[in-house]
Amino acid sequence: xxxxxxxxxxxxxxxxxxxxxxxxxxxxxxxxxxxxxxxxxxxxxxxxxxxxxxxxxxxxxxxxxxxxxxxxxxxxxxxxxxxxxxxxxxxxxxxxxxxxxxxxxxxxxxxxxxxxxxxxxxxxxxxxxxxxxxxxxxxxxxxxxxxxxxxxxxxxxxxxxxxxxxxxxxxxxxxxxxxxxxxxxxxxxxxxxxxxxxxxxxxxxxxxxxxxxxxxxxxxxxxxxxxxxxxxxxxxxxxxxxxxxxxxxxxxxxxxxxxxxxxxxxxxxxxxxxxxxxxxxxxxxxxxxxxxxxxxxxxxxxxxxxxxxxxxxxxxxxxxxxxxxxxxxxxxxxxxxxxxxxxxxxxxxxxxxxxxxxxxxxxxxxxxxxxxxxxxxxxxxxxxxxxxxxxxxxxxxxxxxxxxxxxxxxxxxxxxxxxxxxxxxxxxxxxxxxxxxxxxxxxxxxxxxxxxxxxxxxxxxxxxxxxxxxxxxxxxxxxxxxxxxxxxxxxxxxxxxxxxxxxx
Numbered sequence: 001x002x003x004x005x006x007x008x009x010x011x012x013x014x015x016x017x018x019x020x021x022x023x024x025x026x027x028x029x030x031x032x033x034x035x036x037x038x039x040x041x042x043x044x045x046x047x048x049x050x051x052x053x054x055x056x057x058x059x060x061x062x063x064x065x066x067x068x069x070x071x072x073x074x075x076x077x078x079x080x081x082x083x084x085x086x087x088x089x090x091x092x093x094x095x096x097x098x099x100x101x102x103x104x105x106x107x108x109x110x111x112x113x114x115x116x117x118x119x120x121x122x123x124x125x126x127x128x129x130x131x132x133x134x135x136x137x138x139x140x141x142x143x144x145x146x147x148x149x150x151x152x153x154x155x156x157x158x159x160x161x162x163x164x165x166x167x168x169x170x171x172x173x174x175x176x177x178x179x180x181x182x183x184x185x186x187x188x189x190x191x192x193x194x195x196x197x198x199x200x201x202x203x204x205x206x207x208x209x210x211x212x213x214x215x216x217x218x219x220x221x222x223x224x225x226x227x228x229x230x231x232x233x234x235x236x237x238x239x240x241x242x243x244x245x246x247x248x249x250x251x252x253x254x255x256x257x258x259x260x261x262x263x264x265x266x267x268x269x270x271x272x273x274x275x276x277x278x279x280x281x282x283x284x285x286x287x288x289x290x291x292x293x294x295x296x297x298x299x300x301x302x303x304x305x306x307x308x309x310x311x312x313x314x315x316x317x318x319x320x321x322x323x324x325x326x327x328x329x330x331x332x333x334x335x336x337x338x339x340x341x342x343x344x345x346x347x348x349x350x351x352x353x354x355x356x357x358x359x360x361x362x363x364x365x366x367x368x369x370x371x372x373x374x375x376x377x378x379x380x381x382x383x384x385x386x387x388x389x390x391x392x393x394x395x396x397x398x399x400x401x402x403x404x405x406x407x408x409x410x411x412x413x414x415x416x417x418x419x420x421x422x423x424x425x426x427x428x429x430x431x432x433x434x435x436x437x438x439x440x441x442x443x444x445x446x447x448x449x450x451x452x453x454x455x456x457x458x459x460x461x462x463x464x465x466x467x468x469x470x471x472x473x474x475x476x477x478x479x480x481x482x483x484x485x486x487x488x489x490x491x492x493x494x495x496x497x498x499x500x501x502x503x504x
Contacts, residue, residue, distance in 0.1 A: 005061070005062070010056045030192070038429045042214050050076070082155030096150055097119050100153065133149075164194075165194060201233070210222075249463060252278065260310055272471075276447040292451045299330070301319065348386055348393060397427075417441060421453065475494035
C-alpha cells in the first residue's frame with residue numbers, strides 16, 4: 001500500500017551546520033505517528049520541509065506517491081498536507097466561518113459572498129468533530145483549545161490527508177485535552193495520517209500507533225508503540241539513561257524565607273496563608289482557574305491585592321510593588337515565557353540582565369564588563385547551551401529559553417523563587433536539567449513556590465503541596481503523604497471539592 005507520506009534520505013543544514021541527516025520514514029492512512037525529540041533535535045525543520053516552507057538540501061518527499069518538487073506551501077496543501085502549528089495564527093477579528101473559508105469563499109451566482117451557505121457548511125464541518133461553536137462567533141473571543149479545533153477543521157476540509165499537529169496540547173488546559181483527543185480519533189477513523197509532536201509520555205501512550213524519535217538531526221528510533229517502551233523512548237531522545245527524573249531534595253532549613261498572611265486578591269474572595277522555609281519547595285496544585293497563577297503574581301506584586309501581609313526573610317514586603325520585590329530578592333518565572341518572560345528579538349546578554357539593569361548602570365551608562373561577567377556566570381550555572389551571549393533568544397530551544405528566564409534572577413541576590421509551570425513545552429532532557437537547577441537553588445537556601453499542572457512533577461519535586469480551589473487553600477499534603485500511592489487522587493479530590501477543605 002502506498003504510504004500517505006514518504007520521506008527518503010532527507011537532509012538539511014544551515015550555515016554549514018547539519019540540522020537533519022538522512023531522514024527516511026513513512027506515514028500511513030488512519031495512523032498517528034508521534035514525532036518526539038528534545039528541543040533542537042530538528043523536528044520543526046522537518047515539518048517545514050514537509051509543508052513546503054523549506055527546501056531540503058537532499059532527499060525526497062512524496063505525498064500519496066506524488067513528489068513535492070517545489071518550496072511552496074500551496075503545492076503541499078494542494079497535495080493534501082495540512083499543518084496546525086503550535087503558535088496559532090487565525091484572523092482574530094473575523095468570525096469562525098470567515099476563518100474557515102478564507103481564500104476559498106463561497107459566492108452566489110452574481111459574485112457576492114454567500115454568507116448563509118458558508119455559515120451552514122461551517123456548522124456541518126464543526127459538527128463532524130462534535131464541536132459546538134457558533135460559526136458567527138468572533139474567533140478572537142474563543143479559547144485557544146477551540147481555535148485549535150477550528151484550525152483542524154480548516155485543514156482537513158481543505159482536503160488534507162496528511163495532518164501535522166505541532167504540540168497541540170501545550171497551550172490548552174487539561175479539561176480541553178479530552179475533546180482534542182476525540183477529534184484526533186475521529187480523524188484516524190476517516191483515514192487521515194497524522195504526524196504529532198509532543199513531549200508528554202502519557203499523550204504518546206494514549207494516541208500513538210507509531211513513534212519516531214530525532215536526536216541531533218538523526219532518526220534514532222522508528223517503531224510501533226507496541227514494540228517500544230516509555231523508557232526506550234526517553235533513552236532515544238536524550239541519548240543516555242535518565243536514572244532519576246526527580247532528584248532528591250535536601251531537607252529545608254528551620255528559618256522561614258517567605259510568609260504570606262491573610263492575602264486577599266479581592267474583597268469577596270478567600271484569604272490565603274502560607275509559609276515557605278528556606279530550602280523548601282512548596283508545590284501549588286489545583287485545577288485550571290483555581291487561582292495558582294494569580295496567587296504567585298500577587299506575591300510578586302504584578303497583580304493587585306486588597307489585604308494581607310507578605311514577609312521575606314522576616315521583613316515586611318509592600319504589596320503590589322514589583323521594584324521592591326526585585327530589590328528584596330523575589331523572582332518570578334512566569335507561565336508564558338515567550339509573552340511575559342523574554343524579549344525574543346534581544347540577545348542572551350540583554351535578556352539575562354533585564355531585571356537588574358539598574359545595578360549594571362552608572363550615570364545612565366551600562367557597565368558592560370560587570371554586566372557581561374554576571375550574566376555569563378549565571379548562564380553557566382544553569383548550563384545554558386548557546387553560541388554565546390550575543391545569540392538571539394528567539395533562536396534557542398524552549399528548554400534553553402527557560403534556563404535564561406531562571407538565570408537572569410541569579411545575577412543578583414535571590415531569596416524567593418516563584419515558578420509558574422516552569423517546564424511547560426520543555427522536552428524531557430531539559431526538564432531533568434531544570435529540576436536539578438531548582439533542587440540546587442533550594443539546597444542553597446532559596447524559598448521556592450512551584451505551580452505545576454504536571455502531577456508527577458508537582459509530587460516528585462515538592463516538599464509539601466498546597467491544593468488550591470476557587471482562590472483558597474483546600475488542602476495540604478506533606479512529603480510523607482506525597483509518597484503514598486493515593487497522592488494524585490487526594491490532590492484531585494481537594495481540587496475538585498470532593499474532599500472537605502483542610503485546616504492548613
